[in-house]
Amino acid sequence: MTSQVVEWAPCSDRSRERDDPLAATASRGLQWFLVEIEGSWGANAFTSTALGRELGQAIVHRVEAAGMRPLAIRRVARAAHSPAARPAQQAEGDAPAPAPARDDATSRATDAAHAAGGPSSGARKPRWRWAFVDSRPGFEQVRWGEVDAPQELLDVPLDGSTGIRSPDPVYCVCTHAKHDQCCAVHGRPVALALAEAYPEQTWECSHLGGDRFAGTMAIFPGGHYYGRADDAETVDIVRDYLDGRVDGRYYRGRSSLSHPAQAAQHYARLQLGDDRLASFAVVSERMLGADAPATTEVLLAAPAPTLASAADLAPVAAAAQPALVRVVVAETLSQPLLSTCAATRFGRVREYALISLAPPPP
Structure with missing residues (x-):
């Protein structure tokens, strides 16, 4: 294929310019294992975080061997959204070449906010939360649990037989900056808006797939994917979902x-x-x-x-x-x-x- 030389621009900006279709772009996922991992994330949210590479790899391998998708989650770090903490179009991590250089003040503010445990500055509970999610039609469910030590995540049954079943949906917004800077630039405003309206159900999450459609989000347990959510009144997307309806302008499809x-x-x-x-x-x-x-x-x-x-x-x-x-x-x-x-x-x-x-x- 003949190489093309074009001026670099964020992938989500290019996608909007091309008007790439959103329909039928939801990444495949029948069942999911969500793990709350506080603090900043590296390029891989399981191996470049507080879990450590060896344990993170073991968790990912175990989950994927069960035919499930692993997903890191964390509470929305409100401090990272303030104008002083986040200059326009800057992400928390090193921007991939040839992206603009990272702003150290932004990175420190973001990392500090997540190290503090997200929206609250109170003492962190020395426990690790997880969720089993089944997105298959007719089997939809979310079960929450927690363990005392991260190593115990390897012992959690992955068949939905344990954990407390929750009737509440889970709103996951990709803000995985070190995977793709667009996820942070477009994802954080979405996460912040949802956290204001649904603080207990909203989470930042690691890579969902479809970086060019940032801000991307998924609603569980159904695995309903949305893109360019920052172009919408974000809360309206959730309100439509709760009303059993979908806005086709932002809907990407169902992961199952x-x-x-x-x-x-x-x-x-x-x-x-x-x-x-x-x-x-x-x-x-x-x-x-x-x-x-x-x-x-x-x-x-x-x-x-x-x-x-x-x-x-x-x-x-x-x-x-x-x-x-x-x-x-x-x-x-x-x-x-x-x-x-x-x-x-x-x-x-x-x-x-x-x-x-x-x-x-x-």
């Missing part, structure tokens, strides 16, 4: 679904005008062809009243119960782009185009 299924749901909501999260559950999916462009058929369930209200899709409304929608999407590739701030080579990323949306054949 395949990317073709995420794309199918996006197009169904767009075409049928139904923004309810509960609508368009995935019934089945199958690949129709592996040759480029790869196409996938996804059958979705939808409430009949929703379908009947769409005048331009009257045949769908006439389908026999249960109401089904057949969506066919094709996997395409974007134009060459730099997907992260640290990227030095251009690459193409997956996108999905709508081929058809109709009732399934009899």
